[in-house]
Amino acid sequence: SAVAMPEPDPAEHSASFGYGKIILLGEHSVVYGRHAIATPIGLTIQAEVTHQEHGTELVIARWDTDAAYDPIGAGLAEQVTALIAERLGLAGKGMRVDVFPHLPRASGLGASAALAVAIIRAIADRFGLAISDSEVSSLAFECERIVHGTPSGIDNTVATFGRSILFRNPNMASDAAAPEIADIVTPGPIQIVIGLTGVRSLTSHTVGIVRAAWEKNPARYEAIFSQIDELVLAGVGALRRGDLAELGDLMNMNHGLLGALQVSSPELETLVGVARRAGALGAKLTGGGGGGAMIAVTEPGAAESVGSAMRQAGFVTYLTEIR
Ligand code: MEV
Structure with a gap:
């Protein structure tokens, strides 16, 4: 039978997870500076960071089904984790990062962005770093560049904020790219x-x-x-x-x-x-x-x-x- 998904809870934004998403309209053209609409789904990726003396260890759990493991594939999750530690000023710090994917991988549901957001939040939380949602989203965008090459930035935005948005990134090539984001509120679910x-x-x-x-x-x-x-x-x-x-x-x-x-x-x-x-x-x-x-x-x-x-x-x- 259908799996009813828990609805994203805005109150839980500081928790160490990232939302999966669906694009309602506008995938691909959004990579070329056009608009797209995306909405979060209740499927998330969670991360937890625990103490370890030396080195960074990344452990991606198989989460109840075989379809939901290794959300982005060989080596990339390690590269993403290393980039996050470096950007947060924690390069070389010992830590164990456990990732629990509830999103099927390679399915277009935003698993790679959700993974980056979850790991950023978990590491920041563990080391007591204050990091705003827009900083989380920008860093996840850098991670998406490792995974995708030319991401528009829509996935990391929804993975971070967990709200329905109209999105446009008019200046994809620039590092200083400031995407335009507007909330979309519907009269009912x-x-x-x-x-x-x-x-x-x-x-x-x-x-x-x-x-x-x-x-x-x-x-x-x-x-x-x-x-x-x-x-x-x-x-x-x-x-x-x-x-x-x-x-x-x-x-x-x-x-x-x-x-x-x-x-x-x-x-x-x-x-x-x-x-x-x-x-x-x-x-x-x-x-x-x-x-x-x-x-x-x-x-x-x-x-x-x-x-x-x-x-x-x-x-x-x-x-x-x-x-
Ligand atoms: C991926 O969710 C949507 C694409 O438009 C790629 C991107 O926006 O980065 C295909």
Whole structure:
């Protein structure tokens, strides 16, 4: 059956965890300075730091299922941890960092950013360092650069703040990049079904595919990014009004344009088709694509039946709410 996820609790912001996220509209084009909308999900990565005499030891626990381990892959988590210790002025200090991932890896749900945020908060907490949320997010952005190459900064922002946001990073290339972030508040909770293809896909890989295609034909790709940007901006209004039918249309069109960018996959198309036939108002891939996850928005109360159709087709689902 569907896994109901705990809702993010804003009061727990100082705890050592980072939120997973879904992108509602605007992945990939956000890497090229366009807007995107993201919302946190109840799946998190937690970290705990304990005393150790010498050296830094990183231990990533297998957390109840096999799908949730080693969230970002060989060696990268160690590099991220070393960078964090250095930036916090703790290079060479002995510590043991335990990481508990509740997010499936390589699924486009923001595991790498959530991991960085969790480790930053756990280390800062352990060594009594005061670190603001925006400092956490900036440092996690540096970590994302190790993992991704050219992250937009949306994942580390949502992993840190745990709120629904409209995001744009107009100056990606600059180190002093100050992203524009606006909160999005909906009139009531909006249910979203998340479907996992079960196919691992690294966001760095699909971002690279889009980059190579853009380099060959920048004008054609810029035009698609701008079309996606229009859908995203219309989506802000739809969310603020609670207009689910409009949101669904925008998600369907965004999925079509992501197909044009060639970041969909056969499993994603199957899941999107199953969700739409089961009555979803809209369905699209979310995050990097190429596998990973998709999302569907439904009429109020219909998320369970849409999720059930997706599970009958053999996929794992989660329920979450935009709020
Ligand atoms: C990943 O969640 C979303 C992408 O747009 C990459 C990024 O924004 O860094 C694919």
